[in-house]
Every structure is written in C-alpha cells, then in structure tokens.
Amino acid sequence: MTKIAILLIDGFADWEYGLVGGTAGPFYALDLRYFTPKHGQVRSQGGLIAMVEDGLQTLADWQPDVIAVIGSAKWEQDAPDIAALLQQEHARGAHIAGICGGTLALARAGLLNAAAHTSNAAGYLSEHAVGYSGASHYVDSPAAVSDNRITTAPGTAPVTFAIEMFKAASVPEEAIQHFQTMLTAEHGQ
Template structure:
C-alpha cells in the first residue's frame, strides 16, 4: 500500500491536510499516517486537538512514498522545529516531499527549493522567513501547486491542487487524479 506521511506541528492549518487524509485513504486506498517532531497533543489553528503518537524517527522507519509538511503560523517563528535533516533524507531516498503555506518554509530551510521550480504564499514570504533560502530565481508565482523533482509546493490557498500533485507523485493513475481535480473544481464550474 502506498504510504503518505503527514507532518503536523502546533497550530497546524486544518484545511491544508484535510483533502489528503479525507480522500486519500477512504477513496484511493492510500495509507495516510500522521507524525510530529515531538509526540503528544498538537492543536490546530481551528482548535482541533490531535494526539500524535509517532515522531520523525518512526516516519523514517516507515519509509513513506511522500512526506507532507502542513503549514501553520509556527513556521514563521523561532519555535519552528528544524526538520531539515529528515526532509533531505526522505527526498534523497526517493520520497516526494511536499510543503504548503508555512510548510514551504521547512522545505526552503532544508535547501530543497534552491534549484527547483517552486511556489509559496509569495516570494517575500520565503526570503523573509527562511534565512538560508537561495531559490528565489526558481520561484513561480502560482495560485496552484507546483511540482518539480519530487518536491511539491503550494500557497495556503491551494489545498486541492496540492493534494492532486501529491496523489500524482505517489503514483495514482492520471485519470484518477483528473477525476479528483474535477470533483474539487465542480462547485466553481
């Protein structure tokens, strides 16, 4: 079964992982599991308290096909966990690594955006909040997710295209990914 690891931190953004978890397992047969840098309770921006019992070492042992860094306000603070090592290690072993909104800062700090096309909330968001970010020449202003070299990025307003790119990266059939995108876009047609 295809495995997707979703990384949650304090103040995680409720809407950014919901489509991955809510459709990935029940509709597409993916094994979605949650991890956090420090096990225990994490509370979302919306007030949901989740008990996460698996840490980043457990994630490494599990060997997911994709690692998803969910955004949240913590990534813009000095309280942000340094997950650069685990992200680089997962990418090096062939996993897709994805970040949305504040989660793109974790990817930027890990150097994963330095040489690849990517997006985020806006270009200044990355330079202002990730001191080691050196990928501004590869930044793409996009309302939807951008995927390059097994790295997926999205602004916080793009959870549907972000989810679709993750599903494509882990090998869901193109027609299945297209069906998912059409389903998510139906209310806007």
C-alpha cells in the same frame, strides 16, 4: 501500498491536509499516517486537538513515499528543525511536499534552492527561511508547483496540493481527474 506521511505541528492549518487525509485511504487505498516532531498532542489553527502517536524517528523508519509538511504560523518563528530529515528522505527517493508555512521547512532544508517552487508570496521564503537561495526558481502561482520530487503550494491551494500529492503517490490519472472535477465543479472549471 504507497505510504503518505502528514507532518503536523501546533497551529496546523485545518484545510491544508483535509482533502488528502480524508480521501487517501478510503478512496485511493493509500497508507496514510500522521506525524509530529515530538509525538503527542497538537492543536490546529481552528482549535481541533489531535493526539499524534508518531514522531520523526518513526517517520524515518517507516520510509514513506510522500511526505507533506502542513502549514502553521509557527513555521515562521519557533519552528522545529526538520531539515536533516527532509534532506535524508528526499535523497532516499521520497517526494517532499509543503503547503503555506510548510514551504519554509523545505526552504530551510535547501530543497527549494534548485527546484521550481511556490509559496504564499515571492518574499515569504527569503523573509522567513535562513539559507534559502532559490528565489530565481520561484513561480508566482495560485496553484501547487511540482519539480524534482518536490511539491509546494500557497495556503490557498489545498485542491492542487492534494492533486500533486496523489500524482506523486501514483494514483491513476483517471481517478485524479475525477477528484479534480468533483472539487472544482462548484467554480465552473
């Protein structure tokens, strides 16, 4: 069974993980677990209090196939250092994904220096991520971008972020197409 790890920190954006969190297990038989840098309580941007039992060591021991770093304004300042974990997991073969502020963790880990990627804005990564040197690979896109087992998305793209994560988790193309059709129907796409 394909394993997806969702990494949350205080102030996590409620809408950025919901489509994956709510459908991965019940609809696609994926093994989904939540993690925080230090196990315990985290509060979402919208005020939801979540008790997360697993920390980073448990995440590394579990060896997920896909790791999603969910956005929070805290990634811009006062952020936990997860660079070594992300580098280690990518080197092991995991697909690493970041949305909104979560892209800063990927940039700090050096994962975006040689891969096509996007984020909230062109200058967002260079402004907030020390060591980021991948500006020449930045793609100005309203949708998620995937390259070299790395997915990035602006905070306004939770649908394409979920789709790219499901592709990375080897969900069948027909199921992904059905998922996308359902979620974009109200927009006439």
